[in-house]
Amino acid sequence: MFHWLEKNPFFFAVAVFVVIAFAGLVEILPNFAQASRPIVGAKPYSTLELTGRLVYIKNNCNGCHSQLIRPFKSETDRYGSYSKSGEYAYDRPFLWGSKRTGPDLMRVGNYRTTDWHENHMRDPEEVVPGSIMPKYPWLFKNIADVDTAYAEQLTIKQLFAVPYNKPLPTADGSTQTVALADSLDGAHASALEEAKVVVADMKDQAVKDAVAAGKIPEIVALIAYLNRLK
Amino acid sequence: MENRPLEYDYTVAKLFMYNAIFVGVAGMLAGVVLAWQMAFPQFNYILGMDLAEYTNFGRLRAIHTDSVIYGFVLSAVWSAWYYIGQRVLKVSMAESKFLMFIGKAHFWIYMAASVVIVIGLQLGITSSKEYSEFEWPIDLGIVVVWVLWGISIFGLIGIRREKTLYISIWYFIATFLAVAMLHIFNNAEMPTFIISGGIGNWYHSVSMYAGTNDALVQWWFGHNAVAFVLTTPIVAMSYYFLPKESGQAVYSYKMSLLGFWGLMFVYIWAGGHHLLFSTVPDWMQTMGSVFSVVLILPSWGSAINMMLTMKGEWQQVAASPLIKFMVMATTFYMFSTLEGPIQAIKSVNALAHFTDWIIGHVHDGALGWVGFMVIGALFHMAPRMFKREIYSKSLMNTQFWIQTLGVILYFTSMWIAGITQGMMWRAYDEFGNLAYSFIDSVVALHPYYIIRAVGGTLYLIGMFMFAYNMYKTMTSSRVVEENELQNATPMGA
Numbered sequence: 161m162f163h164w165l166e167k168n169p170f171f172f173a174v175a176v177f178v179v180i181a182f183a184g185l186v187e188i189l190p191n192f193a194q195a196s197r198p199i200v201g202a203k204p205y206s207t208l209e210l211t212g213r214l215v216y217i218k219n220n221c222n223g224c225h226s227q228l229i230r231p232f233k234s235e236t237d238r239y240g241s242y243s244k245s246g247e248y249a250y251d252r253p254f255l256w257g258s259k260r261t262g263p264d265l266m267r268v269g270n271y272r273t274t275d276w277h278e279n280h281m282r283d284p285e286e287v288v289p290g291s292i293m294p295k296y297p298w299l300f301k302n303i304a305d306v307d308t309a310y311a312e313q314l315t316i317k318q319l320f321a322v323p324y325n326k327p328l329p330t331a332d333g334s335t336q337t338v339a340l341a342d343s344l345d346g347a348h349a350s351a352l353e354e355a356k357v358v359v360a361d362m363k364d365q366a367v368k369d370a371v372a373a374g375k376i377p378e379i380v381a382l383i384a385y386l387n388r389l390k
Numbered sequence: 391m392e393n394r395p396l397e398y399d400y401t402v403a404k405l406f407m408y409n410a411i412f413v414g415v416a417g418m419l420a421g422v423v424l425a426w427q428m429a430f431p432q433f434n435y436i437l438g439m440d441l442a443e444y445t446n447f448g449r450l451r452a453i454h455t456d457s458v459i460y461g462f463v464l465s466a467v468w469s470a471w472y473y474i475g476q477r478v479l480k481v482s483m484a485e486s487k488f489l490m491f492i493g494k495a496h497f498w499i500y501m502a503a504s505v506v507i508v509i510g511l512q513l514g515i516t517s518s519k520e521y522s523e524f525e526w527p528i529d530l531g532i533v534v535v536w537v538l539w540g541i542s543i544f545g546l547i548g549i550r551r552e553k554t555l556y557i558s559i560w561y562f563i564a565t566f567l568a569v570a571m572l573h574i575f576n577n578a579e580m581p582t583f584i585i586s587g588g589i590g591n592w593y594h595s596v597s598m599y600a601g602t603n604d605a606l607v608q609w610w611f612g613h614n615a616v617a618f619v620l621t622t623p624i625v626a627m628s629y630y631f632l633p634k635e636s637g638q639a640v641y642s643y644k645m646s647l648l649g650f651w652g653l654m655f656v657y658i659w660a661g662g663h664h665l666l667f668s669t670v671p672d673w674m675q676t677m678g679s680v681f682s683v684v685l686i687l688p689s690w691g692s693a694i695n696m697m698l699t700m701k702g703e704w705q706q707v708a709a710s711p712l713i714k715f716m717v718m719a720t721t722f723y724m725f726s727t728l729e730g731p732i733q734a735i736k737s738v739n740a741l742a743h744f745t746d747w748i749i750g751h752v753h754d755g756a757l758g759w760v761g762f763m764v765i766g767a768l769f770h771m772a773p774r775m776f777k778r779e780i781y782s783k784s785l786m787n788t789q790f791w792i793q794t795l796g797v798i799l800y801f802t803s804m805w806i807a808g809i810t811q812g813m814m815w816r817a818y819d820e821f822g823n824l825a826y827s828f829i830d831s832v833v834a835l836h837p838y839y840i841i842r843a844v845g846g847t848l849y850l851i852g853m854f855m856f857a858y859n860m861y862k863t864m865t866s867s868r869v870v871e872e873n874e875l876q877n878a879t880p881m882g883a
Contacts, residue, residue, distance in 0.1 A: 162647055163554075166554050166555045166560075167553050167554050167555070169544065169547045169555060169563070172555065172560070172563065173563055173567060176560075176563060176564050176567055176654055177567050177571070179651065179654045179655045180564070180567060180568050180571065180654055180655075180658055181571060181658075182655070182658075183655075183658035183659040183681075184571075184575075184610060184658055187610075187658075187659060187661075187662065187674060187677060188606055188607065188610055191602070191603065191606065191670070191671055191674065192603055196599075196600050196601065196602070196603055217516060217517075217518045218514035218515075218516065219446075219448045219449070219514060220447075220448030220449065220451060220452065220514075220516065220518070221448065222518055223447070223448050223451045223452075224447070224448070226744055228668055228669075230667040230668070230740070230743075231667060232667070232740065232816070234815060234816040234817075234818070234824065235815075237823075237824055238815070238824055238828070243668070243669050244669060245601065245602045245669035245670075247601075247669075248600065248601025248602055248605075248669065249600055249601050250600065250601070251600055251601045251604070252596050252597040252599070252600050252601075252604065253517060253518050253519055253597045253604050253608075254600075254601050254602070254604040254605045254608070255518060256605055256668065257744075258520060258664065258744070258748070259744055259745075259746075259748070259749070260744040260745070260811075261428070261832075262828070262832075263828040285431070288829050289829075290829050290832060290833040291431075291829060291832065292427075292428060292431045292832060293431070294427070294431055294434035294435070294442065294446045294447060294448075295434075295435075295439075295442070296446075297439060297442070298442070298443040305590065305591065307589050307590040307591075308582065308589075308590030308591045308594050309590070310586070310589060310590065311582040311583055311585075311586035311589040311590035311591075311594070312582045312586075312590070312594065312596050314582075314585060314586040314589070315580055315582045315584075315585040315586055315596055316596055318585050319580055319585060319596075320600070344589055
């Protein structure tokens with residue numbers, strides 16, 4: 161059979177493809193429906209949070225920080241309760257990372273504050289002596305891209321029925337709603353409202369001034385995202 | 391006319407060879423900068439604080455990984471394809487104007503895509519998925535490049551004189567099919583400006599998969615991109631170049647069969663080992679572990695087949711630096727395909743995952759196996775393409791030893807670093823509290839990061855020697871006749 165295949169490239173290629181494709185079908189497909197179901201308490205990202213998530217991706221934070229707490233005591237002691245599949249239901253893309261040059265950030269919002277992040281992003285070594293994380297001064301200058309985040313929100317709402325503007329169950333039995341504006345101007349206005357909450361705890365005058373003038377520096381969006389990781 | 395040997399046409403093979411050498415040096419230079427950044431963060435601001443946005447670790451990392459994998463290695467693979475393909479199929483590129491046009495288009499569109507990729511990554515345009523960071527316009531460009539390569543493969547096969555496909559061709563076909571499948575499924579994404587009606591960046595897209603599913607598809611891709619870019623085409627090279635250079639026939643056809651079909655079937659399953667202890671179902675994780683261990687069989691099958699090809703001719707290893715590169719590459723292949731399965735065992739992975747040990751594993755494979763085999767292949771091809779002998783044998787020897795030392799420093803330091811890190815993260819004191827804060831584990835790694843950076847720098851120095859030696863070989867070393875090019879490659883002092 162092999163000798164025959166080696167003289168018949170078409171059938172050879174078909175045979176190779178079947179052998180390669182087999183594992184993907186058996187291993188990956190069966191899980192799809194189940195794994196994408198959200199857990200109680202999971203909610204989609206608000207406009208500013210998603211803007212911050214894009215900043216996180218743009219700067220490849222996931223290259224050095226994981227967002228996956230493994231079910232070991234040493235991990236839950238350090239980072240909080242272990243990760244559940246349903247917590248990631250609104251993560252497109254997933255940001256688990258593959259390397260911890262720095263610590264895990266899955267629940268960083270539980271134990272770090274806005275002003276901690278502000279100081280740390282400006283000069284990590286000053287906040288954590290011995291840190292090898294670079295400084296991120298450009299985050300304080302660049303203006304965040306709310307437009308693209310809003311476009312992404314509209315896309316996932318329509319394509320994947322992500323439940324914006326709908327009451328979602330929480331662990332204590334109450335409900336919460338993540339609002340999505342119906343126009344780009346509305347999205348900017350709501351992102352700016354969120355930004356004002358963040359900058360209230362910040363010290364940098366230039367950043368405060370920018371938000372007062374209706375602009376959102378990347379650092380503000382990023383902190384909004386980090387604060388929401390819980 | 392009738393009885394003259396075929397004149398193979400290496401136009402396209404040469405183009406890819408130039409690029410492989412150039413990107414090899416550039417991509418590894420980026421890697422060395424990254425290594426020094428981890429040892430001394432000041433290197434993040436190497437071009438000043440104003441440009442730090444573009445020179446920091448986060449931005450450079452993908453440029454390093456993608457340029458080495460898809461620039462250096464793929465260019466070398468395609469150079470080898472446009473060289474080996476003609477020879478084992480007994481047909482010249484010059485016989486078909488169409489295939490020659492496809493080959494050139496393949497190269498130039500690939501180059502254009504590469505330039506866009508580097509600029510995009512520098513600007514922070516990324517989908518975040520490792521080794522698949524490209525946004526949708528580039529993903530489409532990659533499809534074009536891949537289809538052109540496919541036309542080239544099956545076109546050349548279509549007009550072949552030798553009816554039986556040699557082993558190397560099997561592996562090239564497998565590479566083509568598997569990467570096509572992986573690329574399409576992993577990059578299923580929706581450009582956001584379509585549904586939103588033109589809001590935001592036109593190149594931005596959102597993944598069709600969420601959370602755990604996204605992770606599953608990404609590591610099915612990530613693991614097998616390693617398999618089908620960094621393993622199968624390199625095995626294709628070793629099956630052609632080692633027998634050619636040594637003048638020995640491949641040891642066993644049956645072992646070749648076992649190695650090939652075994653690898654095809656088993657490799658894809660093993661992707662789950664990147665997701666051990668994650669939120670992926672446990673049975674899938676265990677499958678990933680088990681198949682990773684099974685993977686030793688086909689990997690070692692091919693490697694032992696290579697080693698035994700040298701049977702009775704081991705004096706060639708001492709005599710020829712080119713054989714040294716190829717045999718050392720095979721040794722590292724065995725080493726790295728044993729190390730990988732060990733790391734895929736769940737209890738070991740609990741310690742090793744997220745640490746530098748993984749980085750060590752990647753690099754003993756990439757530098758030791760892939761790098762050395764590619765270097766050996768290019769050294770073997772250049773004299774035959776340019777009809778000149780290798781410029782300097784002693785320079786090649788020096789390069790070999792410097793790079794071997796570099797790889798050893800790299801992986802040993804990363805082993806120690808990784809295990810140190812893993813042990814510190816899980817250590818408890820006598821009161822049952824975590825013994826170390828995270829930063830303790832960062833500070834502890836400082837000396838190993840320096841050793842790694844030195845190892846990487848040595849390897850890079852070797853790459854510069856390689857580039858110089860190849861340049862001289864192409865331009866000014868002694869011209870040789872066809873009869874000097876049968877087996878062992880002619881070399882100057």
